[in-house]
Amino acid sequence: MADEGLEEWLRERMPPRGLRPKSAAVVDVLVSQPRQASFGSTSDLARLAGVNVATVTRTAQALGFAGWPALQQELRARYLSSLSAPQVAEEHHSAGSPASASLRRDLDSLALVNRRFDEDEIRAVAEAVAAARRTTVIADGSYAAVGIAFAHNARLAGYDVHAVTAGDAELANATAKLTADDVLVAISFWRLYESTVRAANEAHDRGARVFAISDAASPALAGAAERVLMVPAEGSPSFRR
Incomplete structure (x- = not known):
């Protein structure tokens, strides 16, 4: 289901001349299937959009991001902000102890900060x-x-x-x-x-x-x-x- 706020954010980031058809298909998936895009891999998104992995990367760069990981991180933050607290908990449900899950998430976040540190x-x-x-x-x-x-x-x-x-x-x-x-x-x-x-x-x-x-x-x-x-x-x- 499309999220109007998410769609508006993505449209505002598009280059003045627009996107090529294959990149537009990637954006359509981001808007229509935000959950899958927020948590899936680059290959998952490419399959949903009917394009190759390189096109996903080029689309992210056309929208002003260094690559797909940077775009996905902000996309996921926006997607989760649209959910209620119980819905967020359900999205994060996973096996293993809460402590180890929290540590893994923090390590992933620190690694991302380190890559993007300016x-x-x-x-x-x-x-x-x-x-x-x-x-x-x-x-x-x-x-x-x-x-x-x-x-x-x-x-x-x-x-x-x-x-x-x-x-x-x-x-x-x-x-x-x-x-x-x-x-x-x-x-x-x-x-x-x-x-x-x-x-x-x-x-x-x-x-x-x-x-x-x-x-x-x-x-x-x-x-x-x-x-x-x-x-x-x-x-x-x-x-x-």
């Missing part, structure tokens, strides 16, 4: 935080701990960084104080909260520098952010991110 991207965010009068980190839900750890470690290093995780009222008050001398870091994994998008856009309108850390570059959030740092955050069902 020192210039990290340095740009660090330099912005270091130069800012004040940095506000917003994070909600199950990943609020990421924002708290970010702010805590930055304060230990001597920077004025504070995390906002306590709801809309505190977030609105913190955002209202931002100026062009400040930085806002929006952290969003799995579920994208509307309040996070509103805060990022408000900070941008006030002249603050905005950065996002996410596992899926949502257009709603990326539009306000100067840079989006992509970090895989998919966990096993027993240790949901």
